[in-house]
Amino acid sequence: MIIILPVLIPLLTAICGLLVQKSSIGRRWFFGFSAWVQFGLAIYLVREAWVSGTQGLYLGGWEAPIGITLVLDMLSALMVGMATLMTLACTIYGFYEQKVEDKHPLRLPLIQLLLVGMNLSILTGDLFNLFVAFEVMLLASYALITLEADDWDVRQAFPYVAINIFGSAFFLIGCGFTYGLFGSLNFADIALQSEQMLADGEGSPYQVELLAMLMVFVFAIKAGAFPLYYWLPNSYPILPPALAGLFSGMLTKVGVYVLIRWLGTVMPHDLDFIYNVLVWVGIASMFFAVLGAVSRNFIRGILSFHIPSQIGFMLLAIGFFTPYAFAAGIFFLLHNIMAKGSLFLCGGVVTFLCGSDDLKKTGNLWVASPLLGVVFFVQAMSLAGLPPFSGFWGKYMIIREGIALGEYVLVGFALAASVLTLFSMLKIWLASFWTENPDVKPRVDDKRWRKMTYAVGGIAIVSLFMGLGAQLFVELSMMASEHVLDRVGYAESILTGREFR
Amino acid sequence: MAASGILIAIFAPLVGMVLLALLGERLKTNVRWFALPFPLLSFALIVLETIGHSAGTQNFIHVGSWIPGLGLDFLILIDGLSLFFGLVVSGVGVLIFFYASQYLDDHYAHHDRFYAYLLLFMAAMLGTVFSGNLLLMFVWWELTGIASFFLIGFLHNKAESRAGARMAFMVTITTGLLMLAGIMLVSEVTGSFNLNEILSQPIDPSHSLWVAAFLLIAIGGFGKSAQFPFYFWLPNAMAAPTPVSAYLHSATMVKLGVFLTARIYPMFSEVDLWTPVLTTIGLTTFIIASVFALISHKLKAILAYSTVAALAFLISFYGMAPAAGVQWDLMHIQNHVFYKGCLFMVVGIVTHCTGMTDIRQLGGLRKRMPLLATITAISAASMAGVIVTFGFLSKDYALAEKFDYMTEYGSFMPAMPLVLFILGSILKVAFSLRLFWHIFMGEEPEAVGKHFHAPSFGVQLSPLILAVATVFFGLFPSLLQGFYEKLAVPGLHAELKPNSLYLWHGFDNIAFQLSAAILAIGALLYFVLDRFTGWRWEGIPKAIRLDDAFEWGVARIPKFGNLVNQSVRADTATAYIPIISATFIAVFGAYIVYNPAVLGALAGKWQMPFHEAEVIALLTATLIAVAAQGILIASRWTTQLIFTSIVGFLITFYFVLFRAPDLAMTQILIEAATLIMVLLLLARFPRRAQAGEVTGKAQALLKTSNSVIAIGVGVIVGSLTLIFGLAPSAPIGPWYIENTLEKAYGTNAVNTILVDFRALDTLLEVGVLLIAGLGILALLMRRKRTPAEMREGAHGQGGLGIDPEPKR
Amino acid sequence: MQSTDSPIFKSVAVVMFFIVNLFALYLLFRGHNMPGGGFIAGVATSVAVILLSFGMGLEAAQKILRSDPIRIATWGFLIATLSGVLPMFFGLPYLTTFNYKAYELPVIGDFYIGTPLSFDIGVYMVVVGVITKVIFVIAESTSQEHRLVRIAESGYCARSEEPIEEDPLRKSEEVPIHPDK
Numbered sequence A: 001m002i003i004i005l006p007v008l009i010p011l012l013t014a015i016c017g018l019l020v021q022k023s024s025i026g027r028r029w030f031f032g033f034s035a036w037v038q039f040g041l042a043i044y045l046v047r048e049a050w051v052s053g054t055q056g057l058y059l060g061g062w063e064a065p066i067g068i069t070l071v072l073d074m075l076s077a078l079m080v081g082m083a084t085l086m087t088l089a090c091t092i093y094g095f096y097e098q099k100v101e102d103k104h105p106l107r108l109p110l111i112q113l114l115l116v117g118m119n120l121s122i123l124t125g126d127l128f129n130l131f132v133a134f135e136v137m138l139l140a141s142y143a144l145i146t147l148e149a150d151d152w153d154v155r156q157a158f159p160y161v162a163i164n165i166f167g168s169a170f171f172l173i174g175c176g177f178t179y180g181l182f183g184s185l186n187f188a189d190i191a192l193q194s195e196q197m198l199a200d201g202e203g204s205p206y207q208v209e210l211l212a213m214l215m216v217f218v219f220a221i222k223a224g225a226f227p228l229y230y231w232l233p234n235s236y237p238i239l240p241p242a243l244a245g246l247f248s249g250m251l252t253k254v255g256v257y258v259l260i261r262w263l264g265t266v267m268p269h270d271l272d273f274i275y276n277v278l279v280w281v282g283i284a285s286m287f288f289a290v291l292g293a294v295s296r297n298f299i300r301g302i303l304s305f306h307i308p309s310q311i312g313f314m315l316l317a318i319g320f321f322t323p324y325a326f327a328a329g330i331f332f333l334l335h336n337i338m339a340k341g342s343l344f345l346c347g348g349v350v351t352f353l354c355g356s357d358d359l360k361k362t363g364n365l366w367v368a369s370p371l372l373g374v375v376f377f378v379q380a381m382s383l384a385g386l387p388p389f390s391g392f393w394g395k396y397m398i399i400r401e402g403i404a405l406g407e408y409v410l411v412g413f414a415l416a417a418s419v420l421t422l423f424s425m426l427k428i429w430l431a432s433f434w435t436e437n438p439d440v441k442p443r444v445d446d447k448r449w450r451k452m453t454y455a456v457g458g459i460a461i462v463s464l465f466m467g468l469g470a471q472l473f474v475e476l477s478m479m480a481s482e483h484v485l486d487r488v489g490y491a492e493s494i495l496t497g498r499e500f501r
Numbered sequence B: 001m002a003a004s005g006i007l008i009a010i011f012a013p014l015v016g017m018v019l020l021a022l023l024g025e026r027l028k029t030n031v032r033w034f035a036l037p038f039p040l041l042s043f044a045l046i047v048l049e050t051i052g053h054s055a056g057t058q059n060f061i062h063v064g065s066w067i068p069g070l071g072l073d074f075l076i077l078i079d080g081l082s083l084f085f086g087l088v089v090s091g092v093g094v095l096i097f098f099y100a101s102q103y104l105d106d107h108y109a110h111h112d113r114f115y116a117y118l119l120l121f122m123a124a125m126l127g128t129v130f131s132g133n134l135l136l137m138f139v140w141w142e143l144t145g146i147a148s149f150f151l152i153g154f155l156h157n158k159a160e161s162r163a164g165a166r167m168a169f170m171v172t173i174t175t176g177l178l179m180l181a182g183i184m185l186v187s188e189v190t191g192s193f194n195l196n197e198i199l200s201q202p203i204d205p206s207h208s209l210w211v212a213a214f215l216l217i218a219i220g221g222f223g224k225s226a227q228f229p230f231y232f233w234l235p236n237a238m239a240a241p242t243p244v245s246a247y248l249h250s251a252t253m254v255k256l257g258v259f260l261t262a263r264i265y266p267m268f269s270e271v272d273l274w275t276p277v278l279t280t281i282g283l284t285t286f287i288i289a290s291v292f293a294l295i296s297h298k299l300k301a302i303l304a305y306s307t308v309a310a311l312a313f314l315i316s317f318y319g320m321a322p323a324a325g326v327q328w329d330l331m332h333i334q335n336h337v338f339y340k341g342c343l344f345m346v347v348g349i350v351t352h353c354t355g356m357t358d359i360r361q362l363g364g365l366r367k368r369m370p371l372l373a374t375i376t377a378i379s380a381a382s383m384a385g386v387i388v389t390f391g392f393l394s395k396d397y398a399l400a401e402k403f404d405y406m407t408e409y410g411s412f413m414p415a416m417p418l419v420l421f422i423l424g425s426i427l428k429v430a431f432s433l434r435l436f437w438h439i440f441m442g443e444e445p446e447a448v449g450k451h452f453h454a455p456s457f458g459v460q461l462s463p464l465i466l467a468v469a470t471v472f473f474g475l476f477p478s479l480l481q482g483f484y485e486k487l488a489v490p491g492l493h494a495e496l497k498p499n500s501l502y503l504w505h506g507f508d509n510i511a512f513q514l515s516a517a518i519l520a521i522g523a524l525l526y527f528v529l530d531r532f533t534g535w536r537w538e539g540i541p542k543a544i545r546l547d548d549a550f551e552w553g554v555a556r557i558p559k560f561g562n563l564v565n566q567s568v569r570a571d572t573a574t575a576y577i578p579i580i581s582a583t584f585i586a587v588f589g590a591y592i593v594y595n596p597a598v599l600g601a602l603a604g605k606w607q608m609p610f611h612e613a614e615v616i617a618l619l620t621a622t623l624i625a626v627a628a629q630g631i632l633i634a635s636r637w638t639t640q641l642i643f644t645s646i647v648g649f650l651i652t653f654y655f656v657l658f659r660a661p662d663l664a665m666t667q668i669l670i671e672a673a674t675l676i677m678v679l680l681l682l683a684r685f686p687r688r689a690q691a692g693e694v695t696g697k698a699q700a701l702l703k704t705s706n707s708v709i710a711i712g713v714g715v716i717v718g719s720l721t722l723i724f725g726l727a728p729s730a731p732i733g734p735w736y737i738e739n740t741l742e743k744a745y746g747t748n749a750v751n752t753i754l755v756d757f758r759a760l761d762t763l764l765e766v767g768v769l770l771i772a773g774l775g776i777l778a779l780l781m782r783r784k785r786t787p788a789e790m791r792e793g794a795h796g797q798g799g800l801g802i803d804p805e806p807k808r
Numbered sequence C: 001m002q003s004t005d006s007p008i009f010k011s012v013a014v015v016m017f018f019i020v021n022l023f024a025l026y027l028l029f030r031g032h033n034m035p036g037g038g039f040i041a042g043v044a045t046s047v048a049v050i051l052l053s054f055g056m057g058l059e060a061a062q063k064i065l066r067s068d069p070i071r072i073a074t075w076g077f078l079i080a081t082l083s084g085v086l087p088m089f090f091g092l093p094y095l096t097t098f099n100y101k102a103y104e105l106p107v108i109g110d111f112y113i114g115t116p117l118s119f120d121i122g123v124y125m126v127v128v129g130v131i132t133k134v135i136f137v138i139a140e141s142t143s144q145e146h147r148l149v150r151i152a153e154s155g156y157c158a159r160s161e162e163p164i165e166e167d168p169l170r171k172s173e174e175v176p177i178h179p180d181k
Helices: A002-019 A024-050 A074-097 A107-123 A128-146 A151-182 A189-200 A205-223 A231-236 A241-266 A271-297 A299-320 A323-354 A372-382 A392-402 A409-436 A448-469 A470-485 A487-492 B003-034 B035-054 B081-104 B111-129 B134-155 B159-190 B193-198 B208-222 B233-239 B243-249 B253-268 B274-295 B299-319 B328-356 B370-384 B390-409 B415-440 B444-452 B458-477 B478-486 B510-532 B546-567 B572-595 B597-609 B613-632 B637-657 B661-684 B697-724 B734-742 B747-755 B759-780 B787-795 C007-028 C038-056 C058-065 C069-090 C114-141 C147-152
Strands: A055-058 A069-072 B060-065 B074-079 C097-107 C109-114
Touching: A002 A024, A002 A055, A002 A069, A002 A074, A002 B637, A024 A055, A024 A069, A024 A107, A024 A470, A024 B637, A069 A074, A069 A107, A069 A487, A074 A107, A074 A241, A074 A323, A074 A448, A074 A470, A107 A128, A107 A241, A107 B003, A107 B759, A107 C109, A128 A151, A128 A241, A128 B074, A128 B759, A151 A189, A151 A205, A151 A231, A151 A372, A151 B572, A151 B787, A189 A241, A189 A487, A205 A271, A205 A299, A205 B572, A205 B597, A205 B697, A231 A241, A231 A299, A231 A409, A231 B747, A241 A323, A241 A470, A241 A487, A271 A299, A271 A409, A271 B546, A271 B759, A299 A323, A299 A409, A323 A372, A323 A392, A323 A409, A323 A448, A323 A470, A372 A392, A372 A409, A372 A448, A392 A409, A392 A448, A392 B697, A409 B159, A409 B546, A470 A487, A470 B035, A470 B060, A470 C109, A487 B415, A487 B613, B003 B035, B003 B060, B003 B074, B003 B081, B003 B111, B003 B572, B035 B081, B035 B111, B035 B661, B035 C007, B074 B081, B074 B134, B074 B193, B081 B111, B081 B243, B081 B253, B081 B328, B111 B134, B111 B243, B111 B253, B111 B458, B134 B159, B134 B208, B134 B243, B134 B253, B159 B193, B159 B233, B159 B546, B193 B233, B193 B253, B208 B274, B233 B243, B233 B299, B233 B546, B243 B253, B243 B299, B243 B328, B253 B299, B274 B299, B274 B415, B299 B328, B299 B390, B328 B370, B328 B390, B328 B478, B328 B510, B328 B697, B328 B759, B370 B390, B370 B415, B370 B458, B370 B787, B390 B458, B415 B510, B572 B597, B572 B697, B597 B697, B613 B637, B613 B697, B637 B661, B661 C114, B697 C114, B734 B747, B747 B759, B747 C114, B759 C114, B759 C147, C007 C038, C007 C114, C038 C058, C038 C114, C058 C114, C069 C114, C109 C114, C114 C147
Parallel strands: none
Antiparallel strands: A055 A069, B060 B074, C097 C109
16 A cells, blocks of 8 residues: 555645645745655655565556556665655755746646656556656656756757657557567566466567567666667756756666666576676776766766766676676665765756856865865765765675676776776866866855755765665665565565466 | 774774864864874874784784675774884874974964864774774775875865875775775685685685785785886875875875785785785886986975885885795884984975975075974985984895895895895985985075075974984884884784894994995985086986876876767767667667577568458558658658658558557547647748758768668567567456456446556556646746857756846 | 637537537546547547637637636646545555446446546546647747737746747737736
């Protein structure tokens, strides 16, 4: 019963927000309150997954595989936790970005609708429902990306919309093929059937492999893997920082989550061809994207290019395809959501203070606003993978697995990409924080930047805790990886209605 | 007691840092007196710990599991090495904090931050040296790098500070990452990061992973200790205020490489490459750095290069250690700490009092600063190795050791170390002499007097203490014998002969004779060079300055990134969809073509006979494909629109063929609504588009390639459809048709699926419609950009989400 | 879009409006047993409203709807969402259906009243609201009715935003986007 709430609460919140159009303080309070409730609920879900393991909710009372099933396991609980955390932070951050009467009245409802899409993508146990969830998520993101856009921005948003629609078309084709192959769209059902199909010698391995590949292709477009990420770095910078934080933190990561779910839970575990391709695609994304990042001269541009670069690390972990590597990938995923999101928000505060995020037009911030500097530095170092911040442990786990597998070349590439990441983070740090720029007078008198920084600081504290108290998150990731990879357990705990076939 | 004492010693500075960071701003310059107790406390605790330490033991204290899932235990190792380094870090820390309290004046802003960084650094250093877990050590190790980044960049309004900080950070972090890989290899081989467990395992020293681990960890040490080829960052790190240089870049942080070498000695000393690698790198650096020290001009650069040389000597010293273990290594380190810390502080005072940083601008200061001149004389003498100073002992014992090595243990070019060491020592004498002479002797240039102000006694106190200690221990070295015996580390140190540390070994001692010769030749070299050549005005040749090369590379990386970005067409919006489609074609096409089973299955499908209905369906599908191609080929957008409509209506027909009235009905209504909407939008299209896009050669090429890609995607998707066969063995669909009335109380299965079985899909698809409507409404209202803002592109105000100040 | 001058077209449009709407309602209510349902009915009604606006002009057509179409859509969405929430109070999963049979109604025949129906009505309202609103606004925008665009967009845009096709003639008479301020 409770599993539907992460979808239902934001949905109802959004509807209420649409019915009360006028931006006002009270409306803000309402959305803020709802975001807190959702975050609390997500933490409860994590506890629930910790205690009871994988469990399903049969919507409409139709048991799997008849109706739509929502599935809660550790991974989905953690991802919902992250989604709600980022939404909470970005919502609160957004409150102070502009005066209440200047706000776009649709932003808050659309954020909630975006969250509906994300939460449902995470929780669903049904391929077509996943498609629908993606549609909600993407439509909300299309609306958000053009919401406060001006003439120039709209042009930049076009590739984003076009390519995601393109990807959705492939997704739909994939759904059709899946039904054609397995006669069902339920994850648990597919998992069991594909296993059986291979065991019976019925159906051919290449069918399963091609299907898996097709969906991986779709999810790789959403997640942003080389060379499918191009739409990303040029369209994310047009978002207002509060939204950029949410998009960069959560939206692309949903693609990675689905990839993990698809390859880990739904598809058989012997698709070595795909894993090998993923590994090298990961390395390529890491490199080409980070090189793009160092070539940019404004904060949002640099950070946008880092998204696919970090996705590369996750793909690497998925491609290794061991339980430990999955745990590493999940840990890294969780870390990256917070680090990337908060860096965008920090970039927003820089923009707020300096009036631009062009590195040439920023400066003096380490003197003017050390608080922001600390938050930014912690998260930047976390992104670059320095101990004792969370990013280090994620990278450490991935690299350790690489070494254990004897993939020294890949490890070498990953380390080199980390150095370039560090370099681009230092580029921002030196230009925005340390440089004494006589043309820039940070407007620290406007106290709103403090509140914005507190909102980012909240994520930074969680992130810092994830670094210093990594044990908890390591255990959670291990458990999540266990849940994801346990196909039979997943199918058995969900598929109670097999007599319907 | 043991663990808690050390823990407090490590974490007290950390607490201090937090306190200063939070409260320091209000204290202004008085913050210095609040910072001083923390190093004092740490020092006192470590002294107590040393007193209680029983000689030759290693205590591993498991404080707790930090991240057991990753093998990270909070394991503290208390042994001679860690205690010695702990004493150095905290002891010099006390002196430096005091020195800084005198040195930093109102010209410097943010004293609180300065002391906070210093405390962070101190905590990180203590953490590093007391770590008994390699991963834990790495964590602290990188933290020293972070603290050093902030300290070097303390005067961050200067470009050279920023560049220096970045260079140091990049080099140490990069090498640190390699070291991490090495540490992971160690754990891969031994299964643990805990030193006690690693050391207790028998390991084959020729295991390839073990050798790789050694090399990687050694690179980490080389990076931190600024060894060849990483030596270039240290002189640039001298952009930091002098107390920082004295503390981090001479006495403590750069010694981490040496510490690391000693720490891993028991693990790797039997690896074949141990001696060749450490000796070659060490001695190469020793010579290069000594030459650079001689021809540098910045006061701190001279000292920086001399530090590099000293560290190089220490690393090569461990590299040549005999099988039984090393002796007197701690003495060499202690010697360097004494004289180099002192010299840095002196140089800082000189710069402070005269405003000069270049040795060529200085001279004759002995009259103005007699005390400082004395201190410098002592320390420089110690650096050169003049008798009665501690440096003499160090050099004496080192020479004896090298000589023994040559005669007894040498397996790798036995004479080379001795020769190179002598050569380096001669250069060292020369630059020591130069340092003293050019500052304090000779004529005083006019410019010096203009800004001169006399140093306070307080600021000279710290160097004075070190200078006195240099002489004191130089005269009475035997007092330290017990100290070193106590700090012996099993597996690292050879047993010391009783009473073997004394000053005078007699004239007929080869080491003494060499030492005297070195002094004489070094002095001669200096005076000859000084009198007869203009070398002192020359600098380090541009061609061999690796720091310039580094900066060049740093400046090129963004351009290279841009080039790569352009060449993969990541910034060309029109290329995105073709690239994605091409990737799709390439991946799936390759899979299909190279997989005979797939090809066979496809061929089988083609040979199957067609049903009549299938013929019509095929015809319709072909028509759809042709119409879709028409969209690509048509040049007027109105024609394209017509083709789009044709595709839509053909799809409706296709649905009818498959007996799906709901779908057909919906599709045709949607087509109608879309058509209305597009016709409404007619007026909004730009003239150029209305008249049809300009056609030219490039356009034709583009159309062809798009058309080819479209056909390719179509062929692949078509093949996939055939491959999947779309005939599942046990589909779920029929169940709905059978049970729609009974379970969902409706005869129309499509609708019962929509509103009952899979109602969530419907609900959310309706939500999608609503969101799309909202999105369209949002699109129709927009902030306008002026042409100037338009040109600014991504840097413009749009989308920044900030209110355009200051109006409103 | 201006209203047409032809009285014949006007009256035809009005008549058609009622016929199409009746047909739409028929589609809506029979959906459970025959092809039809909320979505199709919604599209049909929207087409009828559009037709009416061709005949009588945009403002008149909007008046018929009485309130902002997006509000209708939002309420519809709320109804659809809540019709699934209801069973949750009885401890059943979200979207479980309740059905009450009503026999032998005229035209439609056997019929079930329950949450599927309210769900379908919600769907119908969303479809009508969104399609009409979008077409109205686009029509107003393309026919340079900036005053109408501003009114229609009030509540869906930020203060600093302007209609994309601002006509220079009307720039002087500023209409506040938020009428309440």
